[in-house]
Amino acid sequence: MSRASREVILGAVSAAQPESLPLPDLAALGLGVGERPSVAAAVAILDQIGARVLRLRDLNQVRQWVMQAHVEGASVVSAVPGIEGSVRLGELQSPRDLDGVELGVMRARFGVCENGALWLEESDLAFCRALPVIVQRWVVLVGAQDWVADMHEAYARIGQWHSGFGLFLAGPSKTADIEQCLVIGAHGVVEATVLIVDEGLEPLA
């Protein structure tokens, strides 16, 4: 049934589509914000989209920050090598077991200045795709040098990638479905913190 429909649909589409039009030359159209990446601009956008931003010197400070959250009573799960959580991802039977975990720690490959989005691939989530959405709060590390100006540069940087999943994550989950009143924390996290780390982050594989 499905096989036959495939031929029917493709036949109908072939017959209906107009003569081939050229693919536009994106470079010639002058796309791009035309500015160098600016972490200050990114911080301003992150603030607008409801994310908290902290600038830390190195991984040690990150460890201290996460430790502090744990001391304050948060269960922590970390996908970042060198940062220990109280819940170990490798020991989970199912990603569903992360329900109820307070804080998720991840590291983004880079951030996008124009919209505050952070790019993470499956390996950056320790292959737990649900991690950025199922915990109550996330904290994402990103290197101070790892920023691109806009989404065109972002995809140029991603290039050929080999993960099974990747996402742009821009701030805490939100909804305005009730009377257009903005509520932070829909199904994903209710609080998001971006840690911009100045030095000492290992290059990502």
Add this chain to the structure above:
Amino acid sequence: MSHAQAAGEFLRDAPRTAWHDKTLWMVRARRDVRAKAVPDWEPLREAASRIKEHTLSRLSQYLQQFEAAAQANGVQVHWAADADEHNRIVLEILQASGSRRLVKSKSMLTEECHLNGYLQANGVEVVDTDLGERIVQLQNTPPSHIVMPAIHLRRVEVGEVFHEHLGTPRGMDDATELTRAARHHLRGHFLHADAALTGVNFAVAENGAFVVCTNEGNADMGAHLAPVHIACMGLEKVIPRQEHLGVFLRLLARSATGQPSTVFASHFVRPRPGQQMHVVIVDNGRSRQLAQPKFRKSLACIRCAACMNTCPVYRRSGGYSYSYFIGGPIGSVLAPNVDKAKHSDMPFASTLCGSCTAVCPVKIDLHAQLLHWRQEVVKAGLSPWWKTLAMRGMQWVLRRPARMQWAGGWMRRFLPLVNALRLDPWTQSRDLPSAPKQTFRQWLQKRKGGEL
């Protein structure tokens, strides 16, 4: 019921109408601010428009390329010629995997196909998980807006729905409290779902990836927890290359809600170990639309709803005033292709002001297409008898100068009666201006001393 009659129902509640109008205009204004902050906004629209036009001109090739790449990634690809077949395929996937509980994120395509009712009739529990969609699902009504499904409801009404179905305290009307209640309620469904269904915003031909955009994170919650992920897409969702996502993702959220991006733009390439991932590619009239040069460009739509938010008619008449499940300018261009007779008055629910065309991120000539559909509707003999009669009468009058003169003079005396008796719909809430004492012809004759 005609659009005008349904709009009349909506307009009965004047404060609600005013709120609806103002709120959607606020979203439009947010879009403007965000778009103006992007220095290359117009080149972006041009790029998006041309990428879509190119893609539509080689659609069969890109669909096959996407299929092959997705299959190589371990994704099972299905083809559905129409809504029935789409629904059957989804049910078969669910039955074959023993899935009884389905969580859905927003998908206008499944609304188009009436999937929920079909699955429920076949014993599947279907839970819409987008907050707005869940609200209207609990009310057993369709969404009234494609991006903000419950925009027609006030907080108090949402509180009543939640009190009845979720057991929240009576009178709860705080948006945050209501959202928390829904979060708690839906998390239970996410954790126990057997399968998750999502829409598709963009499908990339070159690598077989598909991208799903949400703010709430519901698509991710569903897809990453359930053992089966089904993604349903109209065949126009395919784009040639990954780099083109840069163009569309910059436009989509800014046009839709005035955000710089959606919170989640999730790129699905392969199923996770042990998971099944399916993509269902649906035609359901799209190839027919593709064959019509005047209406082809409507397939470039990325469902941002900017045209709805800006439309002076939509804002004041509400999503339920349209006979198709997508209202506003884009709905009125898509609907007549589905059923010209049933939706014959939708292209007329417009002032043809062109605001929709001006905000469309992919440059669909919406107001021109609305006019073309009007012509098609009239040609097919589907306009109402009184309009046909009026047009014939007008034609008869305008054909001869003498008739025109007579009618002009007669109209001047007749106008006060139109106002007094509210004979024309236009005069139901306003007066026609009073007629001049003499006709233009009389004035000119007098000025020229009797000769024309």
